[in-house]
Amino acid sequence: MTSVSAHLRPSGASPASPAPAPAATAWGRWSAAWTKQAATLTGRPDASVTVTPADSGPPGFSYPATAQIQVDADLIADPAIADPRRPGHRSKVPVAYGVLLHECAHVIHSQWDPPPTVAPVVREAALLLEESRIERRYRDTRPRDRRWLRSAVTSIIDPADTPTDTLWSAAYGAGLLLARVDARILYSADVREARRAIATVLGRKLIRGLRAVWREAHTVGDTDTTRMIELGERWCRLLGIDPTISPGLPADDATTSAIAAAISGALDTILHNPADTPEPASDSSRPHGPGIHVDTDTPITWAERDARDAERHAANRLTALLRRARHREPARTREPSAAPPGRLRTGAAVTLAAQRAAGAIPTAQPWQRTVRRPVPDPELTVGILIDASGSMEDFAKPMSSAAWIVAHAATRAGATSATLAYGDRITVLIPPGRRPTTVRDMRADAGTERFVEACAEADRLLHLSTPGTGRLLVVVSDGHYVNPDESQATITRLHHTGCAVLWLAPDNKGWPPRVYDDTTTITVGDPTTCINLIGQAAIDALTRA
Incomplete structure (x- = not known):
């Protein structure tokens, strides 16, 4: 749902998705129950739904020609949360159910194919218009399902984080969010902040022109390919793109085709003195630093870059897991x-x-009488420690990616989070209360690793050893330290206070990472694929609170 082209396939394409999960698997009964539901909703006896973890893929996608649908099991998290055969299960998994309905809407109404001769940028625009069109058509026949579609959109596409850095991305955000208001899926209040940010970039006149396009798209028939392509061309012309010669997306926006995988918005209030925080550089390729340092040795440095689509998808999924972990029923x-x-x-x-x-x-x-009283969501504190010693040199970038995913998701889920790097010295990269806006690829060239001192500093900032809240320490390291006994003692002390320790270790076949007691250790090749395990560690931390 975060990427238009990721889950709307041309009806003539051959499906590459797996067959429905067998009943013996953990998600088998969800696949079976939702297959029956999809067959009823779409009127397609051949409809099939597979509920399975999507790794770094989209939360849902479909093949209208074959009525095959896949829904990301991470949106449900626990297969035992409810019985999918009973109608009441929908309130337990509103986001996942909304994704299912969205894909059913594609199966019912996405009956047109963009010709191969159409310019990619026009195809992208037309498929963007398709998102709100099919939801509008679906809502016209099943208005009561609006709540589920709205829940999915507002959870997966964060209106507060709508990218508006370029003309194309702002327009794309308008097509995903503002168009859904006219489709009567979202309310105006849902997109108030996004509308303000989009209007700053596009201006009211251009927004009126784009709105006329998507409102006309809402009236297009399900098989009218010609008209949808014409509307895609109009969209491009309004943005100053010549659809007859454009080979694809604008160069500056090649990474925005998955625009709904929202990037970070404005920074939250910084709890530390802003003068002590790292200053951004105009050249994202040069080293950055120092940050807030605990001592005066050689500083830790890094290079900043924008998060990639896979990292954003992973952060979105982890955010959903953390939010569900914190939620308490009345x-x-x-x-x-x-x-x-x-x-x-x-x-x-x-x-x-x-x-x-x-x-x-x-x-x-x-x-x-039975009275339902709200239960406040438990607090969650997440500390992230990144090893910047020389032994991490070959794995510094994927480990930095993992740290960004956790930090970004934690702050979006309402947790208190701080990120520190440790080597010859300790650097506070992201103070508590601040959301990371860019990925900081660490330069792992330190001569040693001051892990024990880093734990002490994280404890000082976040009170990790103080019971009463859910606490999780995420360590990104191979664990090869000068004083492993002292490191183990520090971990054990935190563990005994109720702080969970999640250890993300590099997948180094030649030199396996050291495993410490009282930790949950995950060997990471691609950080975007271990989100379920990170989310489960956070759930365990909240359980101990």
């Missing part, structure tokens, strides 16, 4: 009441009648 309590609604208690009713007959002040409460 508590149900039974309370007596003097008046309905509720269940009548016969004994109390008799007592009340007797009190009234005797002229006494009535005190009996003959009714009993």
Whole structure:
């Protein structure tokens, strides 16, 4: 759902997705139940749904020609959360169910194929318009399903983080979000911040022109390829792109085709003195630093870059996992009441009648009702430590990627987070309360690693050893230290206070990482593929709180 082209396939394409998961797998009963649901919704007896972890792929995609649908199991997290055969399960997994309905809408209404001769930029624009068009058509026949579609859109496409750095990306954000208001999927309040940011880049006149295009798209029939392509061309011309000669997306926006995988917005309030934080450089390829340092040895340096699509997708999925981990259902309590609604208690009713007959002040409460009271979500604190010693040189970039994914997701999920790097010295890269806007590829060239001191500094900033909240320490390192016994003692002390320790180690076949007790250790080749395990570690941390 975060990338238009990722889950709308031309109806003539051969499906490459796997067959529905067998009933024996953990997600088998979800696949079976949702296959029946999809067959009913689409009117296609051949419809099939596969619920399976998508790794770094989109949260959902479909093949309208064969009615095959795949939904990312990470949006559900726990297959035992509900019985998918019962209607009530939808409220337990509103985002995943909304993705299912979105893909069903594609199966029903995406019956046109962009010809191969169409310029890629026009195809991209037309498929963008298709997103709100099919949801509008679906809502016209099933208006009560709006809540699920809205839940999916607002959770997967964060309106507050809509990219507006270029004309194309701002227009793309408008097509994904503002168009869904006219499609009556989102409310105006859902996109207030996004609308303001988009209007700053596009201006009201251009937004009115684009709006006319998507509103016309909402009236196009399901098989009218010609008209959809014409609307895609109009969209491009409004943005100053010649659709007759453009070979593809504008060069500056090649990474924005998955625009709904939202990038970071404005920085949150920084809890430390802004003068002590790293200054951004105009050249993202040169080393950055120093940050907030604990000592005066050789500083740790890094190069900044924008997050890649796979990293953004992974951060989005981890954000959803962390939000679900923190969420608590309202508590149900039974309370007596003097008046309905509720269940009548016969004994109390008799007592009340007797009190009234005797002229006494009535005190009996003959009714009993169930009251739902909100339970505050537990607090979650996440500390991230990055090893910048020389032994990490070959793995510094993927490990830096893993650290960004965790830090970005933690702050978006409402957790308190801080990121530190340690080598000859300790550097606070991201102070508590600040969201990382770029990936900082560390230069792992330090002569040693001050892990114990880094843990102490993280504890000082985040109170990791203080019980009462969910606490998770994520260490990105191979674990080969000068003083491993001291490191183990530090880990054990944190563990005994209830702080979970997740260890992300590089996949080095030649020199396997050192594994410490009282940690959950994950060997990482591609950081975007271990999100489920990171999310489960956060859930375990909250369970201990």
